Amino acid sequence: MKIAVCIKRTPDTESRFAIAADGKSLDAAGLKYDISDFDGYALEVALRLNEQQGPGETVVVSAGPEGTQEILRKALSIGADRAIHLGCDTLPYDGMAVAAALSAELRGQEYDLILFGRNATDSGNATVGLMTAALLDLPCVSAVSWLEIKEGRGTAHRELEGVTETVGFGLPAVLTIDEGIARPRLPSLKGIMAAKKKPLETRPAALGEARLTVVAMELPPERTGGRIVGEGPDAVPELVRLLREEAKVL
Amino acid sequence: MSGLAVVEAREGALRKVAFEVVTAAKQASGMTGGGEVHALLIGGSNISASAPELGRYGADVVHIVEHPDLDRYSPEVYAATAAALIQAGSYRAALFCASAQGRDLAPRVAATLNVSLAADVVAFEFEGDAILARHPVYIGKAIATLRLTGTPALLSLRPSAITPVETPAAARVNRIEPAIAPRDARITVTDLSGRAAANLDLGEAPVVVSGGRGLKAAEHFRLVEELAAAFGNAAVGATRAVTDDGWRPATDQIGQTGRLVSPELYIAVGISGAVQHLAGMRTSRVIVAINRDRDAPIMKLADYAIVGDLFDIVPRLTEAVKQARADS
Amino acid sequence: MPFEGVDFYQLDRQLSEEERAVRDTVRAWVDDHLMPVIGECYIEGKFPRQLIPGLAELGVFGANLPEEYGCAGLNNVTYGLIMQELERGDSGIRSFASVQGALVMYPIHAFGSEAQKKHWLPRLANGKEIGCFGLTEPDFGSNPAGMITTAKETADGWVLNGTKMWITNGSQATVAIVWAKTGAVDDSKSIRGFIVPTATKGYSGRDQKGKLSLRASDTSEIHLEDVKLPKDAILPKSGGIKSPLSCLTQARYGIAWGAIGAAMACYDEAVRYAKDRVMFGRPIASTQIQQVRLAEMLTEITKAQCLTLTLGRLKDDGKLTPQQVSLAKRNNVNMACECAREARRLLGANGILVEYHSMRHLANLESVYTYEGTHDMHSLILGEEITGFAAY
Numbered sequence: 001m002k003i004a005v006c007i008k009r010t011p012d013t014e015s016r017f018a019i020a021a022d023g024k025s026l027d028a029a030g031l032k033y034d035i036s037d038f039d040g041y042a043l044e045v046a047l048r049l050n051e052q053q054g055p056g057e058t059v060v061v062s063a064g065p066e067g068t069q070e071i072l073r074k075a076l077s078i079g080a081d082r083a084i085h086l087g088c089d090t091l092p093y094d095g096m097a098v099a100a101a102l103s104a105e106l107r108g109q110e111y112d113l114i115l116f117g118r119n120a121t122d123s124g125n126a127t128v129g130l131m132t133a134a135l136l137d138l139p140c141v142s143a144v145s146w147l148e149i150k151e152g153r154g155t156a157h158r159e160l161e162g163v164t165e166t167v168g169f170g171l172p173a174v175l176t177i178d179e180g181i182a183r184p185r186l187p188s189l190k191g192i193m194a195a196k197k198k199p200l201e202t203r204p205a206a207l208g209e210a211r212l213t214v215v216a217m218e219l220p221p222e223r224t225g226g227r228i229v230g231e232g233p234d235a236v237p238e239l240v241r242l243l244r245e246e247a248k249v250l
Numbered sequence: 251m252s253g254l255a256v257v258e259a260r261e262g263a264l265r266k267v268a269f270e271v272v273t274a275a276k277q278a279s280g281m282t283g284g285g286e287v288h289a290l291l292i293g294g295s296n297i298s299a300s301a302p303e304l305g306r307y308g309a310d311v312v313h314i315v316e317h318p319d320l321d322r323y324s325p326e327v328y329a330a331t332a333a334a335l336i337q338a339g340s341y342r343a344a345l346f347c348a349s350a351q352g353r354d355l356a357p358r359v360a361a362t363l364n365v366s367l368a369a370d371v372v373a374f375e376f377e378g379d380a381i382l383a384r385h386p387v388y389i390g391k392a393i394a395t396l397r398l399t400g401t402p403a404l405l406s407l408r409p410s411a412i413t414p415v416e417t418p419a420a421a422r423v424n425r426i427e428p429a430i431a432p433r434d435a436r437i438t439v440t441d442l443s444g445r446a447a448a449n450l451d452l453g454e455a456p457v458v459v460s461g462g463r464g465l466k467a468a469e470h471f472r473l474v475e476e477l478a479a480a481f482g483n484a485a486v487g488a489t490r491a492v493t494d495d496g497w498r499p500a501t502d503q504i505g506q507t508g509r510l511v512s513p514e515l516y517i518a519v520g521i522s523g524a525v526q527h528l529a530g531m532r533t534s535r536v537i538v539a540i541n542r543d544r545d546a547p548i549m550k551l552a553d554y555a556i557v558g559d560l561f562d563i564v565p566r567l568t569e570a571v572k573q574a575r576a577d578s
Numbered sequence: 579m580p581f582e583g584v585d586f587y588q589l590d591r592q593l594s595e596e597e598r599a600v601r602d603t604v605r606a607w608v609d610d611h612l613m614p615v616i617g618e619c620y621i622e623g624k625f626p627r628q629l630i631p632g633l634a635e636l637g638v639f640g641a642n643l644p645e646e647y648g649c650a651g652l653n654n655v656t657y658g659l660i661m662q663e664l665e666r667g668d669s670g671i672r673s674f675a676s677v678q679g680a681l682v683m684y685p686i687h688a689f690g691s692e693a694q695k696k697h698w699l700p701r702l703a704n705g706k707e708i709g710c711f712g713l714t715e716p717d718f719g720s721n722p723a724g725m726i727t728t729a730k731e732t733a734d735g736w737v738l739n740g741t742k743m744w745i746t747n748g749s750q751a752t753v754a755i756v757w758a759k760t761g762a763v764d765d766s767k768s769i770r771g772f773i774v775p776t777a778t779k780g781y782s783g784r785d786q787k788g789k790l791s792l793r794a795s796d797t798s799e800i801h802l803e804d805v806k807l808p809k810d811a812i813l814p815k816s817g818g819i820k821s822p823l824s825c826l827t828q829a830r831y832g833i834a835w836g837a838i839g840a841a842m843a844c845y846d847e848a849v850r851y852a853k854d855r856v857m858f859g860r861p862i863a864s865t866q867i868q869q870v871r872l873a874e875m876l877t878e879i880t881k882a883q884c885l886t887l888t889l890g891r892l893k894d895d896g897k898l899t900p901q902q903v904s905l906a907k908r909n910n911v912n913m914a915c916e917c918a919r920e921a922r923r924l925l926g927a928n929g930i931l932v933e934y935h936s937m938r939h940l941a942n943l944e945s946v947y948t949y950e951g952t953h954d955m956h957s958l959i960l961g962e963e964i965t966g967f968a969a970y
Binding site for chain 2: 013017019024026093094095096099121122123124125126127128129130131132133134135139140141142143155158159160161163164165166167168169170180210211212213214215216217218219220223225226227228229230231232233235236237239240242243244247249250
């Protein structure tokens with residue numbers, strides 16, 4: 001199958017997290033970037049499908065500034081065949097603006113499947129995949145937790161708040177992939193070396209208009225936590241009293 | 251301004267999030283000098299019986315699509331129908347719930363209408379021609395203020411961010427047809443299975459009781475279940491360590507790579523509070539922690555903590571909660 | 579918590595994208611696969627054999643040997659970074675990789691026939707064959723040229739007799755590179771290398787029990803009793819003590835990097851602990867004594883990193899000398915031993931538990947201090963280089 005996987009370069013915020021002086025972005029000092037977690041699952045799904053179902057091509061696409069090339073090369077080292085970088089100075093926050101660029105790139109290329117991660121770990125919006133599918137007028141199933149493709153048709157599971165939905169669809173289709181579907185492989189060292197020889201094309205991103213922008217970003221209000229009500233089971237009555245009278249949750 | 255609330259039902263009944271969205275649409279109307287509040291309700295046979303409930307929360311008009319093949323969510327049909335209605339109705343804003351269904355539906359509608367969507371917002375207000383909305387980013391480490399321009403403005407609201415408020419209105423029913431025929435949908439839902447609807451979902455339950463490694467073995471989760479049952483409206487959650495070990499299903503995992511929950515009350519039993527778990531529950535309104543270790547990270551986050559052996563404390567708390575509820 | 583490394587002087591800027599990518603990949607692999615099991619393996623005294631296929635798939639065996647033989651074909655700085663990251667996990671695991679790559683695959687590549695290379699290298703690279711290096715003997719450690727293992731030529735091949743000791747992988751290896759004298763027992767020029775499949779009659783490996791160091795590693799005695807080998811078992815281009823010593827230079831180069839990994843692990847653990855551990859109402863990180871400890875560790879690690887990166891670039895430029903490697907191995911292992919010890923002390927009572935890593939590194943590093951040329955031997959190698967006098 002010819003499969004496109006759209007990936008996003010996101011910052012690793014485990015250790016370093018500070019708001020920049022402009023008050024609306026992350027302080028870039030010391031930040032490390034990687035492929036957004038859910039996109040990694042999507043890439044793994046694509047690679048497995050092509051491994052299991054005979055010869056195919058996995059193409060990774062990413063819109064973003066220059067550093068995006070590094071994550072595309074990582075995707076190549078993990079096993080993608082070809083990479084496309086849609087360059088722009090900054091990636092807009094507005095999913096519609098990004099979906100415009102992605103759909104312009106993907107249109108007419110006859111992909112059997114176009115995969116996205118369920119959402120990006122920075123914005124947490126979960127919009128670009130669905131929007132791109134709608135702009136391409138392709139069927140789309142989001143938050144796929146299990147997938148089977150057989151003879152041009154697909155069956156997917158979606159986990160929805162405690163229930164599992166089973167969905168049928170035909171190809172070509174767009175899917176956004178949930179985590180847990182498969183364990184993403186690490187690049188092998190040979191893969192890292194082979195990636196240097198794989199094609200990576202760059203062209204300007206044909207972004208749409210951005211009507212949703214970030215005007216401010218701040219840390220959540222400090223919780224004043226850490227109040228120890230007491231020790232052992234004897235503290236229970238006091239806890240219940242506080243929950244009822246002070247917190248008003250009981 | 252007139253606003254449209256796209257509401258959600260499951261198995262023929264309105265979900266709590268439906269009332270949150272209607273309340274939000276009513277609030278939006280109030281912010282902009284009044285204006286009608288409409289709701290869109292799509293469902294299977296007899297869904298129209300739920301229309302008056304929407305009126306309780308402020309819906310002046312309820313557009314209803316009642317079709318035997320639409321008792322389950324059908325993304326393309328719902329999206330096309332909502333888009334057509336929004337287009338025809340010249341609404342200033344359309345609000346969705348950022349539930350699993352809403353997160354699937356809202357972006358489709360936005361792209362169909364070629365407008366932008368502020369997803370998963372926890373608060374919003376109008377500023378001139380624009381809407382300012384607040385949305386947690388970086389898995390809750392920060393809150394972004396977003397500016398959305400264009401009409402209609404589409405927003406999806408994080409479940410439990412808005413508290414439903416009853417402001418009775420007429421809920422005049424307007425029946426409409428689906429914009430595309432259900433049988434023409436390219437995506438078909440063939441099954442819906444899982445735990446009984448009676449079990450409260452983690453994302454909806456006002457109270458969540460979670461257990462971690464401190465419970466020592468899978469069979470001790472019974473203590474957490476009993477405490478949850480004592481509340482009557484609680485769901486049971488778990489940490490990643492516990493779901494990785496197979497004590498609880500992966501769908502119960504609360505954390506950075508699991509469910510994000512924001513209940514009124516979160517009780518952490520035998521949970522140390524690893525960063526990735528905290529990311530999943532730190533926006534809960536009230537946090538209670540029970541742990542042997544007074545220095546565990548969760549103890550610093552908790553509004554109220556009890557230090558000690560959970561095997562002694564939790565059964566005591568279960569009894570006390572049952573008593574308190576019986577008294578009230 | 580995933581390991582983030584120590585890079586006070588921003589040496590990452592001097593690494594290529596590939597070098598960083600390989601380093602990060604091995605680092606993540608160690609976090610995912612090794613760290614969860616190493617404590618238990620260490621206590622039980624077992625090498626985690628189940629990790630061998632994963633390591634092979636990653637491509638770490640003989641990583642700096644050419645692609646045509648199924649190897650990754652990486653440069654020497656990258657090879658060093660791999661060893662650094664493996665030893666950040668455990669010296670025993672890095673020892674396994676050092677032996678497989680530098681002491682088994684390297685001699686086959688350097689001294690073997692084309693047929694030997696084509697047969698053995700791909701199989702060793704993918705972990706189907708596991709190798710060991712038989713040089714050291716019970717009475718010949720620092721002075722390997724004095725070995726008494728013999729290889730007598732016969733009509734159809736060779737017969738080997740002798741005992742080797744302290745052989746990493748000796749019991750689990752499927753193939754051994756054994757160094758033996760084909761001539762008189764005082765003729766070190768007659769030392770040649772032999773490829774010995776361990777299933778050959780007469781070869782036996784026996785685990786050396788009772789180790790208090792490198793417990794997650796197979797360390798064995800091997801006995802060769804009338805081991806008959808075909809003519810083509812010999813490594814044709816091997817000859818003299820120089821041959822095994824050149825293998826040791828490869829391994830020692832990797833160990834210089836590895837020691838940095840161990841030191842970083844201990845330093846990282848010590849910093850995190852010091853910030854979290856509260857005593858007398860404040861974190862111990864705010865006390866002068868612990869700050870001095872941490873400053874010392876960071877200084878030594880940074881010095882070693884700068885030194886070793888330069889060494890790696892020299893090797894990639896083909897300008898490396900064994901004495902340069904001696905300086906790095908001697909310095910880095912010694913400083914790592916001290917970092918581990920100081921970290922252990924900072925951790926207080928918790929520092930004696932296996933769930934903290936410093937004491938395991940402390941114990942392991944004592945072996946690393948002694949093997950592949952003891953610290954003192956490297957002092958004398960440098961002494962000879964400096965003065966011209968051999969003082970062994």
